[in-house]
Amino acid sequence: MTNHPEKRDHERYEARQTISYRLTSSTEYKKGTTRNLSKTGFLLESDETIPEGESLDLSIRIDDTPVHFKGRCIHSVQPDAGPALSGVLVLKISTAGMVPFLSFIDNLEAQQQTNRSAMDNVVQRIASEHKIITQYVMVIQGILADAKTGSSSMELETVLDLMQKELSTHFYIEEKLLFKTGLIHLPAKFHGLIAELTHEHSELETALNQIIEAVQGLEADEGILAKGLDVQIEDYLTSLKHHATRELMELFPILESNEKAVQKLTQAVGEIVNG
Incomplete structure (x- = not known):
């Protein structure tokens, strides 16, 4: 004990x-x-x-x-x-339980957010999205670890499809809310960082689509380890985690320290919450 x-x-x-x-x-x-x-x-x-x-x-x-x-x-x-x-x-x-479980936690989070300010809500929403993606990464890594014992490619395809939908929503929120606010209110010297992160969104979405297509194209007798697919997926997860770290460590602190950006985000989220 x-x-x-x-x-x-x-x-x-x-x-x-x-x-x-x-x-x-x-x-x-x-x-x-x-x-x-x-x-x-x-x-x-x-x-x-x-x-x-x-x-x-x-x-x-x-x-x-x-x-x-x-x-x-x-x-x-x-x-x-x-x-x-x-x-x-x-x-x-x-795999079958992931969506209902994550939705259940989201509902618990939403109940708690009713007592928070609009700015707190946007921070929590984006943080929540990062947590969900982290969970998907953990599940995929578990599937890859089990691949040597014959883990089904169908299970991997299902999880990748779910993660693709989460990433699409997450990237959209960031680009339309955070990145747009940053381009308007942050000094020009930070615009290059935002452009790089936006480009990484596009690269990550394209790479994930390619991985899903590769998994779908596996023959019945081919496992996840075929054609180096496991290495490709691990490289993708590494890139995804690197991207998330850049956002959390480089962009978010800059936005939070800029009064105009905070005011704009608070206003925008308030319109979403009340609208």
């Missing part, structure tokens, strides 16, 4: 949901309850203390849809009274 503060990268939302889980070293499923949830993890209440580092198979129902997870206990606490508390990191979500 380890007793230390919980560390996480993504905001969690209070939600009590019944969840079935089993340690991968066991065949017995047990019941627990989530205390909070995010797209990448949750706090689990259970009758037993789950060992730190233990791998877990988990299942939760979202709107009558079973969502299956693979996760890992990253810390556990046994209070003097009450259930044990375990922080669970989500490693992989079933």
